[in-house]
Amino acid sequence: MNLRSPGPxxxxxxxxxxMGRQMIHHRSPAFAEIIGRVTDSLKQLFETKSDLFxxxxxxxxxxxxxxxxxxxxxxxxxxxxxxxxxxxxxxxAKTYGADVTKIDFDWGTAADPDAVAQALQKxxxxxxxxxxxxxxxxxVTNDLEAIAAAVRRVQPTALLLVDAISSxxxxxxxxxxxxxxxxxxGSQKGWMVPPGLAMVSVSERAWKAYEQSKMPRFxxxxxxxxxxxxKGQTPWTPAISLFYALDVALRQLVAEGIDGIVERHQxxxxxxxTGVKSLGLELLADERCVSNTVTAVNVPEPIEWAKxxxxxxxxxxxxxxxxxxxxxxxxxxxxxxxxVTEKDIQxxxxxxxxxxxxLGYALPETAMA
Numbered sequence: 497m498n499l500r501s502p503g504p505x506x507x508x509x510x511x512x513x514x515m516g517r518q519m520i521h522h523r524s525p526a527f528a529e530i531i532g533r534v535t536d537s538l539k540q541l542f543e544t545k546s547d548l549f550x551x552x553x554x555x556x557x558x559x560x561x562x563x564x565x566x567x568x569x570x571x572x573x574x575x576x577x578x579x580x581x582x583x584x585x586x587x588x589a590k591t592y593g594a595d596v597t598k599i600d601f602d603w604g605t606a607a608d609p610d611a612v613a614q615a616l617q618k619x620x621x622x623x624x625x626x627x628x629x630x631x632x633x634x635x636v637t638n639d640l641e642a643i644a645a646a647v648r649r650v651q652p653t654a655l656l657l658v659d660a661i662s663s664x665x666x667x668x669x670x671x672x673x674x675x676x677x678x679x680x681x682g683s684q685k686g687w688m689v690p691p692g693l694a695m696v697s698v699s700e701r702a703w704k705a706y707e708q709s710k711m712p713r714f715x716x717x718x719x720x721x722x723x724x725x726x727k728g729q730t731p732w733t734p735a736i737s738l739f740y741a742l743d744v745a746l747r748q749l750v751a752e753g754i755d756g757i758v759e760r761h762q763x764x765x766x767x768x769x770t771g772v773k774s775l776g777l778e779l780l781a782d783e784r785c786v787s788n789t790v791t792a793v794n795v796p797e798p799i800e801w802a803k804x805x806x807x808x809x810x811x812x813x814x815x816x817x818x819x820x821x822x823x824x825x826x827x828x829x830x831x832x833x834x835x836v837t838e839k840d841i842q843x844x845x846x847x848x849x850x851x852x853x854x855l856g857y858a859l860p861e862t863a864m865a
Contacts, residue, residue, distance in 0.1 A: 498814040500844050502632040502662060502790040502831040504684040504691050507741070511688055511835075514744045515737040522736060528728025530739050535725070537746040541754060542679065543670035544697045549721040550742075551694045552735040555661035558680035558694035560588050561716035562626075562657045566678060566702055568710035569593030571623040574615055576607045576643065580633035580820045581659055585626045592711045597622075603634045603823065604792070606785035613646040616654070623705075624655035630663035633820045635781045635792030635829060637667060644674045655705055661685060661694075666761045666789045666833045668754060677702040683738060686761070686789065688745045688834045692735045761788040764832045764841060771845035772830070775852065776860040780827050789833035792819070794826065798856045801825045807854065812847035 499506050520526045531550065539548050551558060567573065573594045575586040578601045586598045599615050601607050607627070616622060625647050630637045640658065647654055658679040660669050665686030671679050676699070683693035698706075698718055706718060720731040749757060765788035769779065772793050780792035795801050801818050802825070808814045819827040830844060853859055 497809075498840060498843050498847070500830050500832070500840070501815060501817045502685075502829055502833070503682070505686075505688065505831060505834040506836070507688050507690060508745070508748070508835050511741045511745050514740040515690070517737070517740050519736055522734055523729055525728070527736070527739070530743050531725070531728055531730070534739060534743055534746060537750050538695055539697075540750055541665060541746075542695075542697050543754070544672045544679075546671065546697045546699050547703075547718075547722055548695065548697045549718065549725060550730070550734070550739070551696065551716065551721070552692060552730070552732070552738070553694050553716075554691060555659070555680065555682035555684075555694055556584065556588075557716065558661065558682065558696055559585055559659055561694075561696060561713075561718070562678045562680060563589050563592055563594065564709070564711040564713040564716055565698075565718045566655055566657065566705040566709055567592070567594050567624060568708065570595055572597070572619065572621045574599060574612070574622045574625045576612055576625065576627040576638075577601070578605065578607055578628065578634060578636055578638065579603050579631040581631055581661075582628045583821075585628065585659060589626065604636065604780045605782050606636050606638050607643060609639060609642040609646040612643055613650045616647065616650040620651060622651060622654050624657055626657045627659070629658055629660040629669060630667060630787050630789055632662045632787070632790045632829070633792075633823065635779070635787045635790050636785050637663065637787045638785070640669065640676075641674050644676060648675055653701070655702060662789050662833065665749065666757065667787075668758050671697050677705075683742060686757075686833045687742065687749070689738060689741045693738045693742060761833060764836055764838065765789070765791065767838055767841050768830055768832050768844075771841060772848075775845070775848055775863050780823070789831065791830045791832065792827050793830065795828060796852075796857055799852065800855070801828060803855055804828070804851060807851045808847055812851055814844055814847040816844065
């Protein structure tokens with residue numbers, strides 16, 4: 497199967513093979529070696545000297561962990577939303593009793609840093625700003641550097657809680673240089689590992705907030721994670737086989753280097769967008785803010801998305817994902833992050849070229865052969 501979803505993403509054979517190793521105990525010296533190696537490598541790719549922890553959970557669990565470790569019920573929180581996952585951040589914070597103000601931007605566009613600054617200027621009591629770096633539901637990457645600078649300019653002490661689940665490991669996100677407080681990513685995206693691990697970095701500013709936070713937490717307690725990491729352990733039983741996989745994947749990513757990773761994703765993304773447009777299809781996202789990890793494409797007339805989805809899988813062995821929320825049935829999304837090559841994208845474009853006309857879509861005469 498040519499799996500071109502925005503996550504889970506395909507995994508290299510040696511990463512999958514690593515998962516077949518026999519179990520070790522998570523309190524053993526052998527596990528301490530692995531978690532130490534993994535943590536050091538992740539810090540290089542996060543570009544941070546802050547504390548960093550691996551949590552056995554999904555990306556949504558990591559988002560919840562950011563909220564419960566830094567906030568208290570009633571804290572004012574500004575959530576910057578450009579899609580499904582920005583909305584999810586707001587819902588999590590509300591669920592735990594935060595006083596949430598959501599600033600929405602049209603889906604398919606990026607957040608305006610000046611608008612974020614203006615929202616903060618209207619009310620100086622925000623404890624935190626929650627923002628999605630890369631929104632997979634719309635194929636848009638926010639200018640996180642500019643947003644972070646705007647927050648620091650207006651409210652220097654506000655926490656910056658960042659969902660970088662589908663950006664880190666694929667798109668540059670220098671945590672320390674941009675002065676971000678808690679940043680989370682997930683193993684199933686650019687890290688080339690199956691779902692089940694989330695990785696979070698925690699700044700000194702965030703630790704001060706942790707000491708004051710009153711939200712309930714147990715499994716996701718960063719204090720416990722820090723205490724046990726000092727012993728080469730996790731507080732609770734971790735997904736050991738995924739640590740094996742991440743250890744192997746990180747060796748490849750560190751060897752490639754951040755510049756190489758970023759350039760590779762840019763190159764593959766450009767190929768994807770060129771291929772899509774060659775078929776006469778339109779991108780959802782404004783091209784000034786398109787994502788290098790997922791491309792969102794408007795479903796053209798007279799295509800029914802459900803029929804295209806089924807045809808691509810049944811007869812072209814290709815899986816791409818549909819839209820979410822209000823975009824369901826209106827767009828499809830091609831993932832191109834992690835273990836992906838130019839050939840994978842060429843196969844995907846060829847599958848679309850073959851399937852679309854069978855459902856009534858007229859290809860332009862200039863479509864690639």
